[in-house]
Amino acid sequence: MAEKSGADILVQCLVDLGVEVVFGYPGGAVLPIYDALYNHPTIKHVLVRHEQGATHMAEGYARSTGKPGVVLVTSGPGATNAVTGITDALMDSIPMVVITGQVPTQLIGTDAFQEADTIGITRHCTKHNYLVKSPAKLAEVVHEAFHIATTGRPGPVVVDIPKNVQIATAPYAKPELKVHASYHPQTKADAAGIDAAVEMLAAAERPILYTGGGVINSGPQATALLRELAALTGAPVTSTLMGLGAFPASSDQWLGMLGMHGTYEANWAMNQADLILCIGARFDDRVTGRLDAFAPNSRKIHIDIDRSSINKIVDVDVAIVADVGSALDDIIALWKQRNHRQVDLTEWWARIAGWRARKSLDYAENGVEIMPQRAIADLYAATKATGKDVIITTEVGQHQMWAAQHFGFDAPNKWLTSGGLGTMGYGFPAAIGAQMGNPDSIAICIAGDASVQMNIQELGTASQYRLPVKLFILNNEYMGMVRQWQELTYESRYSNSYSDSLPDFVKLGEAYGWTGIRIEGPQELEAGIRQMLETDGPVIVDCRVAKMSNCFPMIPSGAAHTEMLLDPSQVEGVMSDEAKALV
Amino acid sequence: MHIQEELSQRHVLSLTVSNEAGILARIAGLFTARGYNIDSLTVADITQDHGVSRITIVTNGPPKVIDQIIAQLDRLVPVHKVTDLTENGPFVERELALVKVAGIGEDRIEALRLADVFRAKVVDTTIESFIFEITGTTEKIDNFVGLMRQIGLVEVGRTGVVGLIRGKDAN
Numbered sequence A: 001m002a003e004k005s006g007a008d009i010l011v012q013c014l015v016d017l018g019v020e021v022v023f024g025y026p027g028g029a030v031l032p033i034y035d036a037l038y039n040h041p042t043i044k045h046v047l048v049r050h051e052q053g054a055t056h057m058a059e060g061y062a063r064s065t066g067k068p069g070v071v072l073v074t075s076g077p078g079a080t081n082a083v084t085g086i087t088d089a090l091m092d093s094i095p096m097v098v099i100t101g102q103v104p105t106q107l108i109g110t111d112a113f114q115e116a117d118t119i120g121i122t123r124h125c126t127k128h129n130y131l132v133k134s135p136a137k138l139a140e141v142v143h144e145a146f147h148i149a150t151t152g153r154p155g156p157v158v159v160d161i162p163k164n165v166q167i168a169t170a171p172y173a174k175p176e177l178k179v180h181a182s183y184h185p186q187t188k189a190d191a192a193g194i195d196a197a198v199e200m201l202a203a204a205e206r207p208i209l210y211t212g213g214g215v216i217n218s219g220p221q222a223t224a225l226l227r228e229l230a231a232l233t234g235a236p237v238t239s240t241l242m243g244l245g246a247f248p249a250s251s252d253q254w255l256g257m258l259g260m261h262g263t264y265e266a267n268w269a270m271n272q273a274d275l276i277l278c279i280g281a282r283f284d285d286r287v288t289g290r291l292d293a294f295a296p297n298s299r300k301i302h303i304d305i306d307r308s309s310i311n312k313i314v315d316v317d318v319a320i321v322a323d324v325g326s327a328l329d330d331i332i333a334l335w336k337q338r339n340h341r342q343v344d345l346t347e348w349w350a351r352i353a354g355w356r357a358r359k360s361l362d363y364a365e366n367g368v369e370i371m372p373q374r375a376i377a378d379l380y381a382a383t384k385a386t387g388k389d390v391i392i393t394t395e396v397g398q399h400q401m402w403a404a405q406h407f408g409f410d411a412p413n414k415w416l417t418s419g420g421l422g423t424m425g426y427g428f429p430a431a432i433g434a435q436m437g438n439p440d441s442i443a444i445c446i447a448g449d450a451s452v453q454m455n456i457q458e459l460g461t462a463s464q465y466r467l468p469v470k471l472f473i474l475n476n477e478y479m480g481m482v483r484q485w486q487e488l489t490y491e492s493r494y495s496n497s498y499s500d501s502l503p504d505f506v507k508l509g510e511a512y513g514w515t516g517i518r519i520e521g522p523q524e525l526e527a528g529i530r531q532m533l534e535t536d537g538p539v540i541v542d543c544r545v546a547k548m549s550n551c552f553p554m555i556p557s558g559a560a561h562t563e564m565l566l567d568p569s570q571v572e573g574v575m576s577d578e579a580k581a582l583v
Numbered sequence B: 001m002h003i004q005e006e007l008s009q010r011h012v013l014s015l016t017v018s019n020e021a022g023i024l025a026r027i028a029g030l031f032t033a034r035g036y037n038i039d040s041l042t043v044a045d046i047t048q049d050h051g052v053s054r055i056t057i058v059t060n061g062p063p064k065v066i067d068q069i070i071a072q073l074d075r076l077v078p079v080h081k082v083t084d085l086t087e088n089g090p091f092v093e094r095e096l097a098l099v100k101v102a103g104i105g106e107d108r109i110e111a112l113r114l115a116d117v118f119r120a121k122v123v124d125t126t127i128e129s130f131i132f133e134i135t136g137t138t139e140k141i142d143n144f145v146g147l148m149r150q151i152g153l154v155e156v157g158r159t160g161v162v163g164l165i166r167g168k169d170a171n
């Protein structure tokens, strides 16, 4: 058999695995791979401006297309720059394969130029990682890496390839998919759990479906089944930040997001439910609030593909370890087989109507300043009116929460946000990655003035690849979320939360060949958004919003779902040490 | 404000893992990253083709944490199987220790007498010292070392625990 170099084997594997896009940045330790990619007929390489950007682009690409995101970086600083995005993908279960160059095997451990212990550094922020010491092993490892990244609970996998392994040759044949010795994620639920879940659902008087990102990860079939289960049971549906879009926001059964900045009705319904069916969510601290007061009178069923998520934080009555789609399919089939009827939930819905009447997402407007919530609501309306497919990404902060509250998502894979790690700097590159994977969609990053500066250099990447990304900055001249916590906790001592020396975002965009738009008052808002959407090519919008607005409703850390703050008048400005010590 | 601690239980976990580079760091790192305790950890290759190792970990924590430890270990790609020996019916656990004791006269005689009671073997001797080899449960070794401390303990080396479930079947 003719031999190929390690670099050629790697590229052939990527072709065989159906990879179309690689986000990367060259350097000494990956030059052989870059040469193998030179003028490649099918694999498009997107040259980023910083390796962290590449990882978030890969995440945005993956989350919006359902395909794994692929990253290629050099050794040492290339690899360490990628660590934040790798960790982000681990926390949010995003399938990603990161190829890192490494110094040649004989130099490993000698503090060689641009050597970093990539395997050691990424061991605990990857689902798995590999150092490949021979070109003969490469094909098998790369195929296994993609298998592990995309199956079970998805996550990032790093493949570290020393430079001499990229040059050395070995025979190449496309590896057979063999049964892995120790990796067998459970995707099909045990019958007993399904049985118990169906009977509990059929008997519940105050049920709620608490859904999360796992529904989206499971694929389009799972979101369809979720809708069917909701229709069969008539139960209200809420979701975590990561799960938005799995269930249509336009449905009558939709309660909105739950948790720290969730709606009053979602949090009260969780608190008063007699049955919680948790589907692909993980009882995160942002969702549960104070644990000893979390849903005190409910029985709980938890469907998760990752057994370690079950009983980690909240003890449940029924554990179903399975892929969400498969488990929902089983539940629905058994429900129908047993001819279960919808329980009369009139009383439950009447109580929910009472909580809804509090209109917890309402906000006051003064006619002078743009309320950030209004900017999101108008953006939502304007994008909807285009009739086009819209993908929203966010940075991290108040704007992220306002986007989650005021932008309605009716389909999965259209909402990309950094939930678990809360990474400022995620949203803008994620929008570039999403646009790359969905050329006909409108990809919009809703950003904050501070977050956007964390990966602002990627303006150049969008220009280079003619990606018509829209960067919509809610500029409040503050790290608003930090300021909000300082108001809640530290008597409004604004230690280092003012965004001083902001750039002129319009000019900055123009310097990179973007169109820049500034929106300064409520009367400019609609036209400004329309202009953004009608402009071909990338557009940066500096939307000046009310500087001191805070995000409500809010469950302060250490408080229960029933102790939500609905508006600023309820803020005391100080907190106990116990509450202060929580994240 | 003060930080609260929870009550712990001792558990012996037995793992089979693929014998690949970094596996030990992966497991030890999981314990530190998630704040779990390791009382002892032993590892050695156990198959003819050197493909699989057994790792025995003695840990302690509240039941919920032990449950998490097992689930987290099970999630690692190279881990084949995790068994909680403490929960899985009767099992045998053993540890080996080398115990160096110095002394003369009556102390020396007493050391030998105690070693006999504990079935420890003398594996090295000088006029003024012994090295004893002792196997047994952690508790037995703790007791032996405790007594030797009163006589003239110099130093101890311990292997940590290995364990297997009783009966004819592999776990």
Ligand SMILES: Cc1ncc(C[n+]2csc(CCOP(=O)(O)OP(=O)(O)O)c2C)c(N)n1
Pocket (backbone or CB within 6 Å): A395, A396, A397, A398, A399, A400, A422, A423, A424, A425, A447, A448, A449, A450, A451, A452, A474, A476, A478, A479, A480, A481, A482
């Ligand atoms: C990399 C990183 N560093 C720090 C933080 C902590 N943090 C969370 S929100 C926030 C402020 C964000 O400000 P901005 O982007 O302007 O958004 P706003 O809250 O004003 O909408 C900070 C500093 C973070 N989430 N990520």
Ligand SMILES: [Mg+2]
Pocket (backbone or CB within 6 Å): A397, A448, A449, A450, A474, A475, A476, A477, A478, A479, A480
């Ligand atoms: Mg801001």
